[in-house]
Amino acid sequence: xxxxxxxxxxxxxxxxxxxxxxxxxxxxxxxxxxxxxxxxxxxxxxxxxxxxxxxxxxxxxxxxxxxxxxxxxxxxxxxxxxxxxxxxxxxxxxxxxxxxxxxxxxxxxxxxxxxxxxxxxxxxxxxxxxxxxxxxxxxxxxxxxxxxxxxxxxxxxxxxxxxxxxxxxxxxxxxxxxxxxxxxxxxxxxxxxxxxxxxxxxxxxxxxxxxxxxxxxxxxxxxxxxxxxxxxxxxxxxxxxxxxxxxxxxxxxxxxxxxxxxxxxxxxxxxxxxxxxxxxxxxxxxxxxxxxxxxxxxxxxxxxxxxxxxxxxxxxxxxxxxxxxxxxxxxxxxxxxxxxxxxxxxxxxxxxxxxxxxxxxxxxxxxxxxxxxxxxxxxxxxxxxxxxxxxxxxxxxxxxxxxxxxxxxxxxxxxxxxxxxxxxxxxxxxxxxxxxxxxxxxxxxxxxxxxxxxxxxxxxxxxxxxxxxxxxxxxxxxxxxxxxxxxxxxxxxxxxxxxxxxxxxxxxxxxxxxxxxxxxxxxxxxxxxxxxxxxxxxxxxxxxxxxxxxxxxxxxxxxxxxxxxxxxxxxxxxxxxxxxxxxxxxxxxxxxxxxxxxxxxxxxxxxxxxxxxxxxxxxxxxxxxxxxxxxxxxxxxxxxxxxxxxxxxxxxxxxxxxxxxxxxxxxxxxxxxxxxxxxxxxxxxxxxxxxxxxxxxxxxxxxxxxxxx
Amino acid sequence: xxxxxxxxxxxxxxxxxxxxxxxxxxxxxxxxxxxxxxxxxxxxxxxxxxxxxxxxxxxxxxxxxxxxxxxxxxxxxxxxxxxxxxxxxxxxxxxxxxxxxxxxxxxxxxxxxxxxxxxxxxxxxxxxxxxxxxxxxxxxxxxxxxxxxxxxxxxxxxxxxxxxxxxxxxxxxxxxxxxxxxxxxxxxxxxxxxxxxxxxxxxxxxxxxxxxxx
Numbered sequence: 024x025x026x027x028x029x030x031x032x033x034x035x036x037x038x039x040x041x042x043x044x045x046x047x048x049x050x051x052x053x054x055x056x057x058x059x060x061x062x063x064x065x066x067x068x069x070x071x072x073x074x075x076x077x078x079x080x081x082x083x084x085x086x087x088x089x090x091x092x093x094x095x096x097x098x099x100x101x102x103x104x105x106x107x108x109x110x111x112x113x114x115x116x117x118x119x120x121x122x123x124x125x126x127x128x129x130x131x132x133x134x135x136x137x138x139x140x141x142x143x144x145x146x147x148x149x150x151x152x153x154x155x156x157x158x159x160x161x162x163x164x165x166x167x168x169x170x171x172x173x174x175x176x177x178x179x180x181x182x183x184x185x186x187x188x189x190x191x192x193x194x195x196x197x198x199x200x201x202x203x204x205x206x207x208x209x210x211x212x213x214x215x216x217x218x219x220x221x222x223x224x225x226x227x228x229x230x231x232x233x234x235x236x237x238x239x240x241x242x243x244x245x246x247x248x249x250x251x252x253x254x255x256x257x258x259x260x261x262x263x264x265x266x267x268x269x270x271x272x273x274x275x276x277x278x279x280x281x282x283x284x285x286x287x288x289x290x291x292x293x294x295x296x297x298x299x300x301x302x303x304x305x306x307x308x309x310x311x312x313x314x315x316x317x318x319x320x321x322x323x324x325x326x327x328x329x330x331x332x333x334x335x336x337x338x339x340x341x342x343x344x345x346x347x348x349x350x351x352x353x354x355x356x357x358x359x360x361x362x363x364x365x366x367x368x369x370x371x372x373x374x375x376x377x378x379x380x381x382x383x384x385x386x387x388x389x390x391x392x393x394x395x396x397x398x399x400x401x402x403x404x405x406x407x408x409x410x411x412x413x414x415x416x417x418x419x420x421x422x423x424x425x426x427x428x429x430x431x432x433x434x435x436x437x438x439x440x441x442x443x444x445x446x447x448x449x450x451x452x453x454x455x456x457x458x459x460x461x462x463x464x465x466x467x468x469x470x471x472x473x474x475x476x477x478x479x480x481x482x483x484x485x486x487x488x489x490x491x492x493x494x495x496x497x498x499x500x501x502x503x504x505x506x507x508x509x510x511x512x513x514x515x516x517x518x519x520x521x522x523x524x525x526x527x528x529x530x531x532x533x534x535x536x537x538x539x540x541x542x543x544x545x546x547x548x549x550x551x552x553x554x555x556x557x558x559x560x561x562x563x564x565x566x567x568x569x570x571x572x573x574x575x576x577x578x579x580x581x582x583x584x585x586x587x588x589x590x591x592x593x594x595x596x597x598x599x600x601x602x603x604x605x606x607x608x609x610x611x612x613x614x615x616x617x618x619x620x621x622x623x624x625x626x627x628x629x630x631x632x633x634x635x636x637x638x639x640x641x642x643x644x645x646x647x648x649x650x651x652x653x654x655x656x657x658x659x660x661x662x663x664x665x666x667x668x669x670x671x672x673x674x675x676x677x678x679x680x681x682x683x684x685x686x687x688x689x690x691x692x693x694x695x696x697x698x699x700x701x702x703x704x705x706x707x708x709x710x711x712x713x714x715x716x717x718x719x720x721x722x723x724x725x726x727x728x729x730x731x732x
Numbered sequence: 733x734x735x736x737x738x739x740x741x742x743x744x745x746x747x748x749x750x751x752x753x754x755x756x757x758x759x760x761x762x763x764x765x766x767x768x769x770x771x772x773x774x775x776x777x778x779x780x781x782x783x784x785x786x787x788x789x790x791x792x793x794x795x796x797x798x799x800x801x802x803x804x805x806x807x808x809x810x811x812x813x814x815x816x817x818x819x820x821x822x823x824x825x826x827x828x829x830x831x832x833x834x835x836x837x838x839x840x841x842x843x844x845x846x847x848x849x850x851x852x853x854x855x856x857x858x859x860x861x862x863x864x865x866x867x868x869x870x871x872x873x874x875x876x877x878x879x880x881x882x883x884x885x886x887x888x889x890x891x892x893x894x895x896x897x898x899x900x901x902x903x904x905x906x907x908x909x910x911x912x913x914x915x916x917x918x919x920x921x922x923x924x925x926x927x928x929x930x931x932x933x934x935x936x937x938x939x940x941x942x943x944x945x946x
Contacts, residue, residue, distance in 0.1 A: 127834045696889045696920040697821045699907045703767035705914040710760025716754025
């Protein structure tokens with residue numbers, strides 16, 4: 024009892040009496056509530072629990088998944104910033120993202136980012152909580168061992184992996200509750216050129232992929248993503264374009280951009296829409312002034328004493344032939360569930376456009392597929408009005424549903440007798456590429472021995488352009504990307520103009536005066552207005568490259584002196600990445616043994632700091648030494664923060680952020696301690712007093728009652 | 733049956749008031765007694781759950797609807813006290829045992845592991861701890877760590893001076909201050925201990941040199 028009275032003194036009698044009066048009216052239950060409210064008061068300041076979802080959240084570009092046991096949560100995104108530098112055909116992209124672990128747990132986090140095809144990540148910088156982490160390239164097994172060891176010892180480490188060629192993933196072990204994760208990756212790709220038009224694409228979303236049921240487990244790891252939902256994160260986006268030739272036009276259809284012409288420094292595009300969210304991919308296109316279109320461009324870079332050259336050649340523009348040779352066109356259109364909506368409409372528009380462009384002498388067929396497939400005509404038919412009309416009706420009636428079984432459709436398109444009178448067979452394959460058996464698809468095209476040319480048309484907001492570019496490359500065709508319905512006509516016209524008139528065949532690139540390792544080893548056919556790009560590693564001074572082939576049945580040659588090359592940072596990586604792609608394709612086609620291919624890939628990747636399916640970036644902790652108890656300082660951040668990002672806001676510790684201004688300095692580093700008194704003695708005391716009061720009252724009442732009776 | 737003045741005049745009014753007060757008092761007593769009873773009963777169940785989680789290596793909830801699970805056993809050998817701690821420092825968790833505060837490492841890891849419990853139940857013994865006393869902790873993974881009490885402090889709740897990421901390996905046990913008081917207040921009592929069993933916490937030397945850069 025002495026303890027109780029001691030407490031009473033502390034609280035003051037007034038307070039106790041007030042409590043008792045309150046109790047009489049509201050009853051004991053609310054006291055318990057009030058208690059628990061007081062106890063949780065300090066806890067309520069911590070970020071709320073979010074880890075309830077067992078299924079992986081939608082995969083949108085640049086997601087950070089938090090994994091604690093079976094529970095997967097998506098980290099809250101604080102910001103996304105994308106900067107692109109374009110010099111000729113070489114595109115370097117810097118993506119900076121910040122996330123926060125709002126769960127209550129220390130978690131393992133996985134960062135994933137969908138890369139454009141041919142893109143190579145060569146730089147990784149992270150800040151996890153107060154640690155600074157920098158990526159270094161290692162062979163995959165070694166990298167994994169280091170990562171697991173670091174993880175088990177409680178040290179922070181990250182592992183950068185390429186599960187799929189166009190999916191960048193990075194594991195980050197031991198992310199504390201409330202901690203900020205700042206990630207910056209840099210990757211490099213090549214600008215696409217079709218006709219006179221160049222373009223780049225920055226993925227902001229990722230197509231959910233469908234994995235056929237019969238794929239053997241372990242060969243290809245299926246990725247079970249739910250459909251990508253829109254991201255609500257505000258984005259920063261800027262592009263510096265140094266095209267290397269006078270620009271006729273440059274702009275983006277996908278986002279509103281502000282343009283500043285900076286002369287020698289190129290044109291600077293910045294996002295002009297503060298409310299923009301990354302719910303669709305970004306695309307920038309530019310064209311050269313028509314009559315001054317470069318005939319050739321040559322870029323060079325010297326790395327570790329080796330010289331690398333990138334030759335970009337546009338064939339001379341001549342008038343298109345008046346009577347193009349007849350051809351056989353097979354349209355293959357994907358009407359699977361992932362195409363639903365805009366994609367399906369774009370695909371239909373595209374095929375209908377293609378059908379109307381057929382000349383009476385041409386022959387054609389249409390195949391549609393989901394997890395079933397249907398061929399419109401038993402064999403290719405002539406493109407007369409009746410047949411085309413029938414095909415248009417068939418295509419217009421397509422509805423998107425079902426899974427994506429691409430292989431049978433491809434095999435169907437490649438099968439059948441060779442076209443009559445030596446005409447070329449062109450397979451136009453329209454899909455969003457939401458499928459994952461790349462290897463079997465490529466092998467099927469390789470087995471075709473070049474009888475058909477494969478033209479891939481990527482549809483929708485996020486086609487799997489790696490798969491499609493590789494298929495087109497093996498099929499000696501091309502890849503066309505259609506981002507929105509408004510582009511269908513222009514893009515398909517570009518494609519069909521091209522298909523109607525191959526300009527050059529039997530192209531070769533010969534380096535003279537130097538030793539050169541050239542990629543691709545075999546150049547594709549050259550179509551009207553479409554350039555050919557050759558990368559080479561050269562030994563020796565001076566030298567020149569001679570490109571030759573047959574144009575309209577006549578020999579054609581072009582010579583470029585290597586000394587005229589413009590400096591192009593990243594050219595060596597272009598070469599190395601292409602070389603690796605070749606080795607991997609050769610392995611799929613059985614041209615090289617698995618072990619030998621692996622050795623080649625590892626050697627190339629190590630030398631050029633590339634992440635491949637055999638090499639990883641290991642994130643190495645480079646936290647500067649600082650006095651105990653001192654947290655992350657702004658100068659510790661290994662990267663310049665994007666414009667508008669504030670160090671204090673990003674790395675504010677929740678407790679400190681919540682503290683009153685006057686207490687901030689005192690509480691910055693410390694934990695808030697929860698309320699730790701149940702006050703049950705007080706409850707007991709109050710109960711006891713009530714009981715005594717009641718008994719006393721009862722006793723007096725009895726006395727009075729007796730007195731009256 | 734109202735509290736209005738006429739009740740004072742009649743006998744039935746007196747009786748009703750008396751009965752209400754007695755019933756209210758009994759209810760409060762029950763509610764008050766339920767808290768320590770729950771604290772004691774829960775510990776019995778938590779002991780079992782903790783043993784099960786040690787055996788299985790996975791978190792085991794003491795009862796199916798629990799929103800937290802045992803993470804450690806804290807022992808004060810000199811005082812012959814032992815108590816099972818739960819994940820998280822929520823009021824719900826602390827009704828049943830000390831809570832291991834979020835954002836703080838597990839005992840024996842780098843930094844300061846912080847446990848909080850009620851001064852009138854599980855951490856009533858904190859007041860009896862002395863400098864140099866031993867605190868033993870068994871983690872959920874079965875790892876045993878020993879700490880030596882190095883400081884006893886009274887702090888404000890929002891100025892604890894405990895940096896969970898500080899160097900060294902510490903444990904901090906905290907409860908409300910003053911320990912004998914019955915009303916909530918802003919002050920907290922903090923018992924800090926330093927790891928004395930370095931062998932269990934050290935990474936293998938080979939590994940350490942390999943990840944020196946890490």
